[in-house]
Amino acid sequence: MVSKAKRKRSSSMESSGNSAVLQPVANAGFSLGNFKIPFALIIALAALAMTPRVQANEILFYSFAGAVLFLLTWFVYLFMQCQRSGEERSFELILRQQHYIQAMVQISVYSYWGYFWRPVYDHAWLIVGQILFAYTFDMLLAWSRRQKYTLGFGPFPIILSINLFLWFRDDWFYMQFLMIALGFMGKEYVRWQREGRNVHIFNPSAFALGLFSLVLILTNTTHLTWGQEIASTLTLAPNIYTFLFLIGLIVMYFFSITLVAGMAAISLFALSALYNATAGVPYFLDSEIPAAVFLGLHLLVTDPSTSPRTPLGKTLFGILYGFSVFALYTLLGALGAPTFYDKLLAVPILNLSVIAIDNAVRSIKSRELLNVWNDNWFGGKANLAHMSVWVFVFLLMSGLGKTDSKHTGDSLPFWQEACFSELPNACERLVQLESTYCADNSAWACNELGLQFREGIIVARDNAMARDYFAQSCELKFKAGCLNLLNDDLLAKEDPHELDLRLLLREGGLNLMENPLDELYDRACEHSWAFACENI
Amino acid sequence: MNRSESDLAGIGNKTEATAPSRTVGFTAMSIIIFFVAYWMSSQSSISSSVNSQMNSAESLPGFNKQAWLLPDDALLGFVEIPAGEFTMGSNPALDRMAYENERWSNLQRQGSVQLSSFYINRYEVTIAQFRQFVEDTGIAIDPAALQGDPSTPVSSITWPQAIAYTQWLEGKMRNSPQTPAPLMASLEAGAKISLPTEAEWEKAARTDDGRTFPWGSQPTSEFANFAGEGKRSVGFYACASCAFGLSDMAGNVWEMTRSPLQPYPYDAEDDDENLAEDALWVMRGGSYADTINNIRSAVRGGVDPGVRNNTIGFRVVISPH
Incomplete structure (x- = not known):
């Protein structure tokens, strides 16, 4: 067991780092201390349950009430345990760029899409509820494991990403909370050592989406969700491909995910064109790449911490995603399952392959091949060079009428x-x-x-x-x-x-x-x- | 154990906290996944069990529980309407309440229509009867349709749902020893169970003597549920003088037919024409919410096939197609 002295030493060491550390409140009499934060979040979730949107459906209300009750029970148990043992729980405030920029990009997608498909705006309160639940769950989970909680915008991209692809109808909304819980547990428990660091294997949103997609397919219960509508209504927003392309450039610029997203898109464009040339008919029904897949390859598969580190590995990862989606589309169609799951099922499997991909790339003896994306070739600005290629490809595809035009x-x-x-x-x-x-x-x-x-x-x-x-x-x-x-x-x-x-x-x-x-x-x-x- | 295996197992993870352990976490995750899978797979069986809970198997006096809750008599409530000619449409000289769409043509006030014999049910289809169909087929309907006294006519159902009931009943009757011999003989001769055509309905309501109401030509509130506030049990109004002894041919609920609403003269042969027009079906008889002029036997209303309304129901016929 870690001694109190050790924990205090650990706390003071962490406070000297780059991150801002909020010190625990002194234990004088009864005080919630840092537990005030999860308590406030639970109260906020309970307050949200009183809004007309939640009250409109009895099961939705009970879903929120159940979530509040569950979190409150966990909170009280953990708080009392800490009171008895004299342990404290702390958190550090770290605002990571990849979280808040990703969240802003996702919010822009919701805003634009929702303007043309109003159920998105109607769903906004429920997304807020999920974010409150996610913060509380994640915090209590970390504290239950005696870890310091990293407070930032982390839950935002996870929740927003999940809701861009799947949300349960009001009568089954409790499943949405379970899906979120599973995503965060996967992030906490399903981990491996990668390049000397203990990191989560799966992209949390993709893990939850992948598992739930599988269950929905196997039990033939897709109708309990808005999945099909979400996949098909994205195109109600005019010029959605151009919009996604532009916001994708922001993500690409900040997080160097161009190789993954760009190669996935190029692979899909190429496979679609090849199929069209040989079969005489388009592969996908209404576009060269369905809009929801185009969204997925920008915002779902591109989590830097669950994709390969090497440039060639990222290239392979993107190509594999493109091929997987292409194959899953046919496979799901042949099985009589909704095809919109194609973009969701591939990601967890690909996440499992990242170490293998990186190892395979590093085992390549050819220096020429390894250096094919060498940063030095582009004056240290490889990502901008990759983005230029992607911009060229997208403009070419648009010029050929393969994006927002008639198909x-x-x-x-x-x-x-x-x-x-x-x-x-x-x-x-x-x-x-x-x-x-x-x-x-x-x-x-x-x-x-x-x-x-x-x-x-x-x-x-x-x-x-x-x-x-x-x-x-x-x-x-x-x-x-x-x-x-x-x-x-x-x-x-x-x-x-x-x-x-x-x-x-x-x-x-x-x-x-x-x-x-x-x-x-x-x-x-x-x-x-x-x-x-x-x-x- | 090679590197990748140890990576996946998390062995060598120096930052792993002690409690709750990874085992607890994986157990909790497994429980969630199995719960979700079980719960979702049970959704369809839950809806079946809801249906079976609805299976009240009502035993209404006068209705045969063994025969789809149809009236408990020799012909399960079906009444034979003999073949022959009858006068269709209204003569405004005799019926001051006649509407323009009841006129046969520019040259003729009324027309003459020849029909083969057919069977029509004495009563409107009840909630109890329709509930049996819903329980048997699992068809999705407006729950309001099954609310209320089971012996009242079913309403708040669409035209296709009424057709689906007739097709279900035909399937049942064709394969059941409960079906009376004359009805079975008719079915075997090619007759079908369906909604009546408007000509069949009008003949059954006013016979061949051209009466204005099913009981005669004088308005009365003695034999029909109209200008009221709600549905009444089928057969509530005893009407020995009504045409063929049928009940509620005036009032209670409007009755949908299988004839498209189009101008007279009536001709069953042209029902399949004008496909570009929106579908609109004739309904007859008026309802509890209507005044006396709308419960006349010649009144022709129109119903959109997607509409559900508490004042609209149906009755069935067995007739040659």
């Missing part, structure tokens, strides 16, 4: 034609696209899906499923869907209605709800809808 895969008639021509995966993509639009309340798409299941040509015949889709189409007033529902022998089809076109022509992110009908038909004609060309 071939956005056109439903293209996939219908491709399916008819029996191009690889085209029919699966068509059904996937129709499913997405049906979920977005396109009555036409629901009727088309129903017809697919009734005909049984490109999917297995399933009349019960067909009826479900016809019912959905009918509830959206699509007369053909109603007639198909009435008569099992009918295959009634009809061109998309006005509201359908406003959904089907969004090209991923456009809001066409207010556009004049003429403009809508022009756009539909550009998308190869023959009936629209006749209406111009």
Whole structure:
């Protein structure tokens, strides 16, 4: 056991370092001392539970109440234990650039995305609640392990990163607190010695997201989360690729993650282009790289402490991420699981490989290869050189219309034609696209899906499923869907209605709800809808 | 043990604190993961058990628990409407309350429609009957639809949900020895269980004598639930003089049909036309919330197939398609 004297000596030694150290309050009578901070955080979390946003849903309220009760119990236990033993708990204030800059970048994403998809703003109070929970949990965990707590902005990027990819619906919000707890426990307990330092293996947010993603896939319970909506609504914000690219440059500049993010993006661009050239159809449905993946490769996979240290290692790490996402997209699709998990599942596995990657790179005997990214070649400014290459690649891709522009895969008639021509995966993509639009309340798409299941040509015949889709189409007033529902022998089809076109022509992110009908038909004609060309 | 193995195991970690140990941490993490996995996998079974808790298996007097809670009589509440011609639409000279959309054509006030024989249920579909369907299929509906006295007509359901009920009932009746022989014979001859067409509904409501209300042509509050405040149990109003002995063909809840709302003259053959139009289905009979003019047998209302309303329900027919 560490003696009190030793702990005091340790405390005074740490206070002489660069970090600001708050000294424990003298133990005179009853005083919470440094425990005031977690206590205040718990009170703040309890106060948040009283806000209308939390009170609006009973289970959400009980989730917050449960979190408060859990933290309070832990707090009282730890406090009493310290009182009995005379031990003190302390923290040091360290404001790390990678935490607050990353957090600011993430907040800018929420602000921009939320402006075009309001549920993000509605979720803001719940993010605040998670941050309060995370600080308290992390602090109590460190103090339970008799460690000094490092107070800074650390929990911000973890919580903001988790919520950029997955959040549970109000009725299951207690799972969100468990996911956060798991992330912080993973950071505290799942560690290894790396280059002489005891560091966590996994990116905390990616670890929690990866594990929960796996459970959600295996239990087929994705519908308990907003995962699918989060992945698909990012593109509602106009020019989202350019926006993510620009904020990505900030992160790249400060934290030298250009090799990881840039190589991951370049790999995905290259693989998509290769697939398109050989198969004749785009690999991803609505872009060369889905916007959520583009976000992930800037803000999820680039944690410097869980990625390789060597330049060539970072390059390999980025390429591996690109290949993993590419492979997982097909694998998840083949398993019938939602494909948006592709960007989440790869990260923990890659985190496990960083030592191996660094060791492999260091075992290379070729000096030329090892020095390929040598800092000296760029006058000591290698990162700026890497960023220049990335800027060039992004501008090139944008110039070729591979980022924010219209994408071939956005056109439903293209996939219908491709399916008819029996191009690889085209029919699966068509059904996937129709499913997405049906979920977005396109009555036409629901009727088309129903017809697919009734005909049984490109999917297995399933009349019960067909009826479900016809019912959905009918509830959206699509007369053909109603007639198909009435008569099992009918295959009634009809061109998309006005509201359908406003959904089907969004090209991923456009809001066409207010556009004049003429403009809508022009756009539909550009998308190869023959009936629209006749209406111009 | 090589370097990487010891790295992963954390051996040689000089900064590792003593308590709670890494074992405690891993145990806690494992518990969280297993709890989450178990809890999530149980979500679907929880919803099933909620459904089974709803399975009250009500035994209502006059309804057969063994036969999907349909009326407990020889034909499970179905009444045969004989084949033949009847007069459809309104003649404003005889019915001052007639609306414009009840006129047959520019040249003709009323029309004549020939129908084959069919069966129609004496009562509107009740909450208890619909609940059996919901429990059996797990269909997602507005919970409000199942609230209230189980012997009152179901409402707050959409048109596709009403159709789904008829399809479910047909599946059950085709495969059950409980189905009375005449009904089974009709089904085997190609008839289907569905919503009535508006012509079937109107004929069942006013026979071939062109009466204004199911009981005759004089307004009365004696035989119908209208201008009131809520639904009443089906069959609450005894009406021996009503056409074919059917109950609640006027008032209680509007009844959805399988005919699209389009101008007269009525022609079942053109129901599949005009697919570009938004779907709107005819509903008949008025509801507890309507005044006397809206519970006339010729009144034609329109219902959006996505609408759920407490004043709208349905009854079923077995008819040739």
